[in-house]
Amino acid sequence: MRKDIMVIDGSKAIRYMLHTILKKNYKVISVPDGVSAMYYLRESAHPDLIIMDPELPDLGSWELVRHLSGSHLYASIPLLVISNQPEDETRVKAINYGVMDFFQKPFNPLHLLDSVENILVGNAMGKVY
Amino acid sequence: MNLEIIHKTVPRYKYVRVTERSASDAVSSDTFLYLGTADKVFDALVLNMGKGLHLRTVSEITETLTFLKEYGSYLPQAIFLDIPYEKDKFMSIRRFIENDVELKGLVLIGNVRKLSASENEDIISSHLVDEIMDFDSELAMAATRVGFLNRMKCSAAVEDSAVKIETAGSMEIGAVGIYKRTFDIIFSLTLLLILLPVMMVIAIAIKWESKGPVFYNSFRAGRGFQIFRFFKFRTMKVGADRMIQSMTHLNKYNTSNGAVFFKIKNDPRITGVGKFLRATGLDELPQLFNVLRGDMSIVGNRPLPLYEANTLTTDEWAERFAAPAGITGFWQVQEKMNAVLSSEDRIKADIHYSRSHNLKMDLQIMLRTLPFLVSEFPNQEKAKQETRNTVVSPFKTEFSI
Structure with a gap:
């Protein structure tokens, strides 16, 4: 079965790019902001992975990451963050919120694909044990 | 209360x-x-x-x-x-x-x-x-x-x-994309049939001059950062890629922030046949196969090598990947083009194309590409001496490593 990936990013160009590179192996849905993200999560089956910009147009910085990672409903969904912030800052927050992996724009899409695969495989193995 | x-x-x-x-x-x-x-x-x-x-x-x-x-x-x-x-x-x-x-x-x-x-x-x-x-x-x-x-x-x-939710379907190309693709197939197929004899001759010449394959493949990022094999006639000695590190000081596009584009003059790695092919733009002909396969379009933004494309995956620049990659493109045919267009201006032009391209614009770009095809060939040496007037051929790749 194809894994579901949810992309949350305010930039349409980035969403389009992620769609294109991920659609070969995964089922992708994308949303531009926090309201749409929370709506989708409320109404649909949980995705296997969320790839997101921690800064979204309708929310505070890292607000959605904080909510998802602290939520009993959503904390089990692995998060991968692509941020516009400096590496140090991103790393501290990523570790703090238990984010699986993080990238900074500009990022190498091939490295991102590797990371996505690792997270999804690792997560599947985690469920077996 | x-x-x-x-x-x-x-x-x-x-x-x-x-x-x-x-x-x-x-x-x-x-x-x-x-x-x-x-x-x-x-x-x-x-x-x-x-x-x-x-x-x-x-x-x-x-x-x-x-x-x-x-x-x-x-x-x-x-x-x-x-x-x-x-x-x-x-x-x-x-x-x-x-x-x-x-x-x-x-x-x-x-x-x-x-x-x-x-x-x-x-x-x-x-x-x-x-x-x-x-x-x-x-x-x-x-x-x-x-x-x-x-x-x-x-x-x-x-x-x-x-609530805005995009699925794979909603991200597909629209009507402009379908016209474009139809046009690309007809145009590239026709041109390939006409040029087949020329391409045969070139292939033989390449084989005759130096050891190695006829085509040079490199990975490029096209529309939506889709990575594909980009075909060209080989114009350099085999192993030229590895020489790039030692030559960065010659880069025309060196900037304080680090180079986004790589291009040098009088590159020593180029073969004799290669020099001719590059001057005429004939080395780019195999890209018609890329167009036929759907990797690229005739008109579009330049397909960038991955090391350059990777630097543009930002909120600001990623929109250049919203349009297909093309053999010729918008910035290449701009009238007031300087000898060296700043890399930032090129990306801006790419983004402009991504936002506003349609069949009419494509045809205009193709028409404006034609003079370059004819004019650059005899004036190549002269153009090299007068950097001010150097017009980068739209069919000339900037990233031929």
Whole structure:
């Protein structure tokens, strides 16, 4: 079965790019902001992975990451963050919120694909044990 | 205030207990309903959330909400369900608030302490609540969580257009894309048939001069950063890629921020046939195969090598990947082109093309490409001496490594 990936990013160009590179192996849905993200999560089956910009147009910085990672409903969904912030800052927050992996724009899409695969495989193995 | 009214107006609510929070405890001025029996939990909620009503049955919830609506008062933000899991009860509450536009922002919170593991799974997969919290230890975050969820739910409820969800289908190319693709297939196929003899001759010449394959493949990023094998006739000695590191000081596009593009003059790695092919732009002919395969279009943004493309995956620049890669493109044919267009201006031109391209624009670009094909060939040496007038051929790749 194809894994579901949810992309949350305010930039349409980035969403389009992620769609294109991920659609070969995964089922992708994308949303531009926090309201749409929370709506989708409320109404649909949980995705296997969320790839997101921690800064979204309708929310505070890292607000959605904080909510998802602290939520009993959503904390089990692995998060991968692509941020516009400096590496140090991103790393501290990523570790703090238990984010699986993080990238900074500009990022190498091939490295991102590797990371996505690792997270999804690792997560599947985690469920077996 | 509003809940006190209920308390006074509907005295038959035995269990109603309205507590006024003290100003110093104010976290939020919002109200909530609590369904359960634990006074301790209710008190903790009051401390964190402000005012609340302590209710004992599901029917009291619906009655209270109906009353508040009729009274035209502010509605509570959240219902805390501190009861054992019964699917029907949870479902009826969720249905009640979903069927009412005014109540759509109301946040339902369950108590993880009252749920077994399987019930937990069920409540999540059935989307019966908006959040689960540990009512014994996590209520200090109640206002923050409820505030966030309430905001998200209200925004989504106000108008349907607030929710934007894109699936693979909605990201597909539109009518312009279909015309473009049709045109590309017809054009590239025709040109390939006409040029087949020329390409045969070139292939033989390359083989005759130096060892190695006829074609040079490199990976390029096209539309949506789709990575494909980019075909060219080989114009350099085999192994030229490895020489790039030692030659960065010759790069014409060196900038303080590090080079985005790589191009040098009088590159020593180029073969004799290669020099001719590059000067005429004939080395680019195999790209017609890329066009036929759908990797590229005739007109579009230059397909970038990955090491360059990787530097453009930012909010600001990624839009250049929204258009197909092309053999010739918008910035290449701009009239007032300088000898060296700044890399930033090129990306801006790419983005302009991504936003506004259509069949008419493509045809204009193709027409304006034609003079370059003819003019550059005899003037190649002269152009090299006069950098000021150097016109980079649209068919000349900037990144031929």
